[in-house]
Structure formats: C-alpha cells, structure tokens
Amino acid sequence: MSKPHRPPSGRTNLASCIVATIFLIFLVIIILIVFFTVFKPKDPKISVNSVQLPSFSVSNNSVNFTFSQYVSVKNPNRAVFSHFDSTLQLLYSGSQIGFMFIPAGKIDAGRTQYMAATFAVESFPLSASPDAVVNVGPAFNDGGFGGGGQTGFNNGYRVGPTMEIESRIHMAGRVRVLHFFTHHLETKSWMQGRHCCE
DSSP, X not given: OOOOXXXXXXXXXXXXXHHHHHHHHHHHHHHHHHHXXXXXXXXXXXXXXXXXXXXXXXXXXXXXXXXXXXXXXXXXXXXXXEEEEEEEEEEETTEEEEEEXXXXXXXXXXXXXXXXXXXXXXEEEOOSOOOBOOOOGGGOXXXXXXXXXXXXXXXXXXXXXXXXXXXXXXXXXXXXXXXXXXXXXXXXEEEEEEEEOO
C-alpha cells in the first residue's frame, strides 16, 4: 500500500518565491546595465555644411533674399531616431524673418541624413546701425559654412556696411530601445553669419 503524497510545505513555497525574486532582480540589473552602456540614448548631432543666398537685393533701405541651408544630422544611437516637431528659424536683429517646419522622418541607427532647406525671405527694413565686419570665424559653430557656394558671405574682411543673420535649427524626436524603452531626444543648432549690403 503506497503512502499518500504530502503537499509541499510552506517553507518550500517561500524558498521558491525567494529564488524567483532574486532571479528577476538579477535580470533587471543586467537589462539596466546593457541599457545604460550599450543602448544609452544620445542626442543626434547637427552639422551645418553650407549656407547660400541664391538671390539678394537691397532697395530703399530694405532687403529681401532667398535663404538656403544644407545640414547633416547624425544618429549616434543603436536604434532608429524618429524626428518630428522640428523647425528652422531665421533671425535678424533679434526678430524672426524666416521660419519653416522640417518634415517628420526617420534616421537609421548610426547613419547620417543630409537635409536641405530653401525659402524666400520677405522684404524687411535694415537696421540703422552701420557696423563694420569683424573677424567672425569663432561664431560659426556646428561645422560653420561649408566650402563653395557661400554667396555674399565673407571671412572677416572689412568690406563696409553689413547685416548679420542667425539661423536656429530645433529638432525633436524619440528613440525606442530594445522595443520596450522609449526615450525622447532634442537637439539644437545655432549659426551666425554676416552679409555685405553694398
């Protein structure tokens, strides 16, 4: 006659729960280590490759021109960067003279995407201060002006009255890591340049 099977004791169940909890904690620690070392989200890097003014005219102390800017955006992450709500803003004497939305899109992991923006700037009055050009080399960050085609821009020579314009790129988006974590990213680029108004 076989002996009846004894149900597992409470101590056995407690030991199993402890082992399972320790395993889950260990697994979470490993995931966090991998996340913060290999897959840690990084902000994309924007480089201004070239700026051009295909057309430029001054009349009755007002100016209008066409503005073109070429940039490269590098995604240093190991996941796709999806960008949206991105803008390009053009300023003169602290006032906005041009604005456009950058279409939403995706940049593959570790890849660089090249973008171009061209728009016409409506006529606006020139500032009254007739400043002269100084050496503005250090003002060109994020790659500065690229080679070739910088219509009307100069490299620090005194050429008479000038106007100073500033462009700002704001790019927002997100990166999804390991299909579980979603991290929102944001990056900005600033560039300043002078153009002769004579």
